[in-house]
Amino acid sequence: MDDLVLRAGGPGDAAAVLRLLDDATAWLVAQGRTGQWGTEPASTDPRRIAQADGWAKGDGLWLAEIGDRPVGALVVGTANDYVPPATEPELYVNLLVTDRAYAGAGIGARLLTHAADLGRQRGARLLRVDCYAGDDGALVRWYQRQGFTPTTPFTLTRPAQPPWPGQLLTHPLPPPP
Structure with missing residues (x-):
């Protein structure tokens, strides 16, 4: 994916996130x-x-693009209030x-590598994420393949919606070389 470019998002990028x-x-x-x-569509x-x-108005949105087409979005910031x-x-x-x-092109992995780099630049020692843990657990396993360790399950x-099974995962961030 030599033609993949990561860039900071901005106020005009909400529609791209919704499309993704x-x-x-x-x-x-x-x-x-x-x-x-x-x-139902997010849009x-x-x-x-x-x-x-x-x-899009905050400072945590990053987009992966091929040409002018957004092919991935990453948002980093503070933890959701439902996790410890x-x-x-x-x-x-x-x-x-x-x-x-x-x-399968590695876009998600590249965005997570970027998140880890941002974390190290900001002095973080840990990258955390939560994800859907239902069905067959495939998403949790995908994060494990990216180097994350499951820690706390939650619901x-x-x-008016069914319970949502979630999993908190962590990835230690060694200091930059």
């Missing part, structure tokens, strides 16, 4: 895996639209989504 989420949701639905993000959900706008606080300085992965047309309860 919509495409990923459609792929999950086609696989019969509706527990992670449901069945029609006021909560997800506001979330994407907030990410870190016991050491951390950087938290709030979102990682890639274009399914490039599945989110949400109004």
Whole structure:
């Protein structure tokens, strides 16, 4: 993926994040895996639209692009309130989504490497992420292949939706060389 470029996101990138989420949701639905993000496009959900706008206006959004096409999005920042606080300085992965047309191309791994680099630059000693742990646990295993260790399982309860099984994972960040 020599033509993959990472760049900081900005206020005009919310639509790109929503498109990536919509495409990923459609792929999950086609696989019969509706527990992670449901069945409806993020671009029609006021909560997800506001979330994407907030990410785009913040300083934690990064986009992976091939040419002018966003093929992945990463959001880093502080931990979600439903996970236990870190016991050491951390950087938290709030979102990682890639274009399914490039599945297997290493875009997600490249974005996580970038997150680790950002964490080290900011003095973090830990990179954490949470993910959907339902169905067959494939997403948890993917993060394990990226060097993360599962720590705390949890279940989110949400109004008018089924419980959401989650897994917190950690990746130690050695200091920069």
